[in-house]
Amino acid sequence: MRDAYSYPPSMRRLVNELSKLPSIGMKSAVRLAYALIEPSNSSAEQLAEAISAARTALRYCEECFSLTESTVCSVCTDESRNRAVVCVVEKPSDIISIERSGDFNGLYHVLHGLWSPMRGVEPSSVRINELSTRLEKLGCVEEVILATSTTVEGDATAMYIANMLKGADIRVTRLAQGLPMGGELEYADELTLSHALAGRQSID
Numbered sequence: 001m002r003d004a005y006s007y008p009p010s011m012r013r014l015v016n017e018l019s020k021l022p023s024i025g026m027k028s029a030v031r032l033a034y035a036l037i038e039p040s041n042s043s044a045e046q047l048a049e050a051i052s053a054a055r056t057a058l059r060y061c062e063e064c065f066s067l068t069e070s071t072v073c074s075v076c077t078d079e080s081r082n083r084a085v086v087c088v089v090e091k092p093s094d095i096i097s098i099e100r101s102g103d104f105n106g107l108y109h110v111l112h113g114l115w116s117p118m119r120g121v122e123p124s125s126v127r128i129n130e131l132s133t134r135l136e137k138l139g140c141v142e143e144v145i146l147a148t149s150t151t152v153e154g155d156a157t158a159m160y161i162a163n164m165l166k167g168a169d170i171r172v173t174r175l176a177q178g179l180p181m182g183g184e185l186e187y188a189d190e191l192t193l194s195h196a197l198a199g200r201q202s203i204d
């Protein structure tokens with residue numbers, strides 16, 4: 001950020017805020033800031049307005065915690081979805097990836113993070129307790145698919161949930177290996193996700 005200290009305060013603030021976004025390093029933040037303040041750039045105000053409108057309109061579904069503009073999302077209200085299968089994902093965007101594969105017709109549960117003892121993230125900081133409440137409420141769940149990434153934290157979270165569900169008379173499965181390096185769902189193409197879903201395996 002040393003370079004940014006020579007910028008006028010408002011520019012420094014803009015660069016600083018942009019650099020807090022995921023995948024945006026300081027160089028990209030500076031480049032974006034220059035593009036945004038360019039007088040001929042009429043879309044900057046529209047961007048600011050779109051961010052504000054999205055933040056006002058969007059909320060988390062009361063049932064599955066995915067992103068919605070209603071109280072309950074379109075998946076949870078869809079009567080044609082199979083309520084006996086719940087797919088557990090880390091973040092709302094993972095739902096888009098799995099829906100794109102077209103091979104899943106159950107419900108979702110979004111954790112909003114992963115259990116990470118190394119980073120001081122406790123299971124209670126992500127929506128793991130809410131998962132067990134929800135399964136009880138649904139009452140008819142036969143299978144929980146753990147679709148967290150195949151990273152250390154994704155695996156640890158999956159094992160934690162599998163342990164939690166021991167004795168609950170629910171089949172607990174994990175997506176098959178073969179996801180890309182780092183195992184993030186958003187980087188997997190539809191075919192890979194399709195195969196990972198079809199080849200899911202029970203966790204004992």
Ligand SMILES: [Zn+2]
Nearest residue numbers: 061064073076
């Ligand atoms: Zn929902």
